[in-house]
Amino acid sequence: MNAPVSSPSLTKNQTLVFDVLSRSEAPMSAYTILDKLRDHGFRAPLQVYRALDKLTELGIVHRLESLNAFVACAHRESTCCGAGHGHGTVAFAICESCGQVSEFHDHEVDHRLGDWARGRGFRPAKTTIEIRGLCRGCAA
């Protein structure tokens, strides 16, 4: 019985979606989440997407662009830089064999990309970094 790690101010739907994602080992698509929540009264994709929008906005859920899927943020509180979930860009390593996802953060990469942007007058809003390949276990 894992006690769900929900933030206080989430609505019922947001909490349900976040809990499903938190308990999942692998990333989940919006429709997979929907199916998991039918028993809780979910009927339509929008219910999921609206919750996901809010959760990603809060930074406690991430969207994996190359997978069209979502994961709960792996950072338990302010692990490194900013406070809470306000940290910078997060990167992901995605195993194409077992589906496992590792979330990490690299200051140096962040800075380099930031420098490039500054040099061009480009104002970054959201940065996606995803490495797809094989994890140690699957590459063996």
Add this chain to the structure above:
Amino acid sequence: MNAPVSSPSLTKNQTLVFDVLSRSEAPMSAYTILDKLRDHGFRAPLQVYRALDKLTELGIVHRLESLNAFVACAHRESTCCGAGHGHGTVAFAICESCGQVSEFHDHEVDHRLGDWARGRGFRPAKTTIEIRGLCRGCAA
């Protein structure tokens, strides 16, 4: 009248798709490409997707994961590291206002991500780096 910059060994469909992408300022979705090629006999999405698969495999077209769209590679021949289009990871800055896309390459970022992967025994197959935001002109 721009002479298309097609590689020699492309099939007719691949050449058509590549030329459409090359001439486009902005990234294009597969369905947009399809519409542009109806006059050339294209009828179904698969004709486009199959060509795109080959072109991305050759490295002369890139897929923008956060946009579900495609662009012709901006590197005119071996601009920096490897020969031809065999270079490492490419990064993109995507303006959410005007749609303009800048392709660039950063060794340092590449190395950092490579180091992280090596340290974890992760074997990278394809890496996606996309910065979404506002370009100089649109941020003003």
Add this chain to the structure above:
DNA sequence: TTAATTGCGTTATGCTATAACGTGTGCCAT
């Protein structure tokens, strides 16, 4: 020749995401 590979065309289908409508609820400035 035979078999393997690759590309092609077509139909059908599945997955991902949002538009547009209306409802209800809480808040708070008037």
Add this chain to the structure above:
DNA sequence: ATGGCACACGTTATAGCATAACGCAATTAA
């Protein structure tokens, strides 16, 4: 308190992205 606003919610319909599965034709290798 009441009107207005912001926000979450539920529902239906639709749009947009991608692939499965079939069969055929051309090319190449054994």
